Amino acid sequence: MERAEDAGVYKLTDDLAIIQTIDFFTPIVDDPYSFGQVAAANALSDVYAMGGKPLTAMNIVCFPIKKMDIAILREILAGGIDKLHEAEVILVGGHSVEDEELKYGLSVTGTIHPAKVVLNTGARPGDKLILTKPLGTGIISTALKGKAADEDAVASIVKSMTTLNRKASELMQETGVRACTDVTGFGLLGHAAEMMEDSDISMVIHSAAVPLFPGVKELAETGMVPGGLHRNREFRRDMVKVAKEVPDYLADILFDPQTSGGLLISLSAKKAPALLERMHREGIKEATIIGEVTAEPKGKIIVS
Ligand code: CO
Ligand code: CO
Numbered sequence: 001m002e003r004a005e006d007a008g009v010y011k012l013t014d015d016l017a018i019i020q021t022i023d024f025f026t027p028i029v030d031d032p033y034s035f036g037q038v039a040a041a042n043a044l045s046d047v048y049a050m051g052g053k054p055l056t057a058m059n060i061v062c063f064p065i066k067k068m069d070i071a072i073l074r075e076i077l078a079g080g081i082d083k084l085h086e087a088e089v090i091l092v093g094g095h096s097v098e099d100e101e102l103k104y105g106l107s108v109t110g111t112i113h114p115a116k117v118v119l120n121t122g123a124r125p126g127d128k129l130i131l132t133k134p135l136g137t138g139i140i141s142t143a144l145k146g147k148a149a150d151e152d153a154v155a156s157i158v159k160s161m162t163t164l165n166r167k168a169s170e171l172m173q174e175t176g177v178r179a180c181t182d183v184t185g186f187g188l189l190g191h192a193a194e195m196m197e198d199s200d201i202s203m204v205i206h207s208a209a210v211p212l213f214p215g216v217k218e219l220a221e222t223g224m225v226p227g228g229l230h231r232n233r234e235f236r237r238d239m240v241k242v243a244k245e246v247p248d249y250l251a252d253i254l255f256d257p258q259t260s261g262g263l264l265i266s267l268s269a270k271k272a273p274a275l276l277e278r279m280h281r282e283g284i285k286e287a288t289i290i291g292e293v294t295a296e297p298k299g300k301i302i303v304s
Pocket of ligand 1: 005006045046049181182183184
């Protein structure tokens, strides 16, 4: 609990630890089945980010039973269980309460070798930073609520948010990784900042190299962004230095809160091309090197 790790790890024996995490939220897409899938992929992601193997899950449901059709809940739960099935995770229970606003999510328990835990700290100067999914799910889902998102943009975030980080996690562990986290509510730069905590390092993020969902640029340019983006940016204001030539909208996108975002992986420059190539071959097509870990100026993220 000392650091902002993605999940809790509890050592049982010298070669076995359990890993636990929980996540739930209000719908971010209209289709109930897709929402269930997104919620499950998102909840599982913290286990994958630490290199764990998820085994069991439990549903958490808040549902306005008096004003919403129970069929909607059934669809959500079907989406969740199908995604668990794909991940080879067993649903072992859950709990539901009546609530004014619908919320769904899961708690996930897995196993991990205590010596093989991938922390979010441990990056070293010279490392490359790989991001495995594009940015912009917060901006597009905000536009969706305001009826300003186009169908293709929504389809592309749904496809990405329902994609498990499982393969990316397996490949990074096989290649050798120094640090990893998943990009979620604090945005890319917020989670990058967490990777630097208690370390004498800095990072350079090449904004033009960061993959974006279609339409995100246009929405960000018009200022249609979620409130969380501004809070994320304000919170890390002293840590992040944005170069003059980087447009404001692009710097904003780097703070966009993500749901079921990609893994942000730090690994040696020597190993990075091999991991990237394997990811592309295995269908993680959007994985890209977006920057590197540097030694100076300590504690700062330079956005170039
Ligand atoms: Co996380
Ligand atoms: Co989480």
